[in-house]
Amino acid sequence: MSAEVDAVRSVIESYVRGSKEGDAALLRGLFHPDAVMMGYMGGQLLSGSPEPFFQHADGSPQDDSYEGSVGDLRVDGDVTTATLYERGFSGLDFVDHFHLLREEGTWRITSKIFHHS
Numbered sequence: 001m002s003a004e005v006d007a008v009r010s011v012i013e014s015y016v017r018g019s020k021e022g023d024a025a026l027l028r029g030l031f032h033p034d035a036v037m038m039g040y041m042g043g044q045l046l047s048g049s050p051e052p053f054f055q056h057a058d059g060s061p062q063d064d065s066y067e068g069s070v071g072d073l074r075v076d077g078d079v080t081t082a083t084l085y086e087r088g089f090s091g092l093d094f095v096d097h098f099h100l101l102r103e104e105g106t107w108r109i110t111s112k113i114f115h116h117s
Contacts, residue, residue, distance in 0.1 A: 002075070004075040004080075004102075005073060005075055007107055008073060008075060008080045008082055008100055008107055009070055009073060009082075011030055011100060011107050011108075011109065012068075012070050012073075012082050012084055012098065013068075013070070014026060014030055015027065015030055015068070015084070015098075015109070016067075016068035016084070016086075018030065018057065019057055019062060019066070019068065019086070019089060020061065020062050020066055020068075021061050022057050022058060022059050022060040022061040022062070023057070024054040024055070024057050024058035024059070027050075027053070027054055027057055028054055030108065030109050031050050031108060031109045031110075032101065032103070032108040032109060032110045034110070035049065035050055035108075035109055035110050035111060035112070036048070036049065036050075036110075036111050036112075037049065037050040037053060037111070037112045037113075037114070038111075038112075038113050038114075039094075039096075039112070039113050039114030039115055039116070040114075040115050040116060041114075041116045042116065050112065056090070060090075062088065062089060062090070063088070065087070065088035066086070066087065066088040066089055067086070067087050067088065068084050068085065068086045068087075069084070069085050070082060070083070070084055071083035071084065071085055078101060078102040078103075079099070079100070079101055079102070080099070080100045080101075080102075080107070081097065081098065081099055081100075082097075082098045082100065083095065083096065083097055083098075084096040084098065092116055093116070093117045094114050094115065094116055094117065095114065095115045095117060096112055096113070096114045097112070097113045097114070098111070098112050099111045099112075
């Protein structure tokens with residue numbers, strides 16, 4: 001596994017940890033300031049900044065049923081895509097697709113699209 005893949009996997013695993021612990025500060029630090037988030041929740045399209053997600057997660061740790069596993073991950077130079085399968089986030093399951101960008105040596109999430117399953 002390359003160092004780039006390891007670094008991106010670490011970002012996604014930190015996302016899982018921040019979600020599990022309800023650590024909005026950790027989550028905010030993983031996202032680029034201009035990041036966007038879009039997806040379907042209960043059939044309704046949600047779009048905008050990730051701030052509502054941060055607010056939902058803030059101080060709301062998940063119970064022991066929550067888990068996240070990284071699926072596909074592809075690095076192309078300074079951009080990457082990664083898929084995360086989440087079970088039990090606030091009692092719901094999600095498939096998340098992330099785009100990340102390496103800027104000044106740091107990988108940050110620039111977009112997240114998700115589907116509640």
